[in-house]
Amino acid sequence: MEIHDREVMRKITLVLFSFLMMACSQLIDQPKNLVPKDTMSELLADFAINEQLNMVVENTNLDNATRYTLQQKKIKGNDFVESYKYYTATGDIEKIIDNAQDIVLNKDPKAKIYIEKKLKENKNLPAFAR
Template sequence: MKKIVLAFFLVCLFSCGDYIDRPKNLLTKEQMAEILADLSINNQVAYMYTNSNLEAGTRFILQNHKVKKDDFIESFRYYVVKNKMNGIVDEAQKIILKKDPKAEKYVNDRRLKNNIPPIGK
């Protein structure tokens, strides 16, 4: 009986090597960073102008990047489970700062407040 339980445990252990399979249409980290940067800007616009349509802006961004909603969601989920989102988010912040250099002081102040090193350091 012990051998059966041990065999079952080993089969389960080695068969569950990955929590998630790689999506068929996985977006690159660079694509994800560009989309997240645009989505962040869109989110700020929706926050500032409460009558704006966040969903329409999101659809426009995905169409502009020629990405399907399901591909983005699957890629996002994959990178989160694989613990690779930090690098993607950092790259998205750099893209935002290239678009608006005045935001760098604000972003770096917020990062320091949360014990995160400033961007570019």
């Protein structure tokens, strides 16, 4: 394929993807108790930290840790789930997850080195994740 053909295909793909994203965002209504994006990032960061704690301390009850985290932020479990679905449908979840990763890295800067090492080791991840 020539460079021009690739550019045209890329633009067509981008337009189709944009239409798909708009269609998805219209298929799901905004939840009544939508959790703000920054709070979603904080929750996801806390959930990730809890998950790591479970690997270090055996018999940690992740359900209790999740409930406690939600309770601290005064968020109902159903509101979190509905907000997560909404942000996934609108395409905002990727930025929320990126912000959650930044929160984790700010809490533990050594984690960045560990994450980069694991990403290099895992050949199954898509190129954009590495």
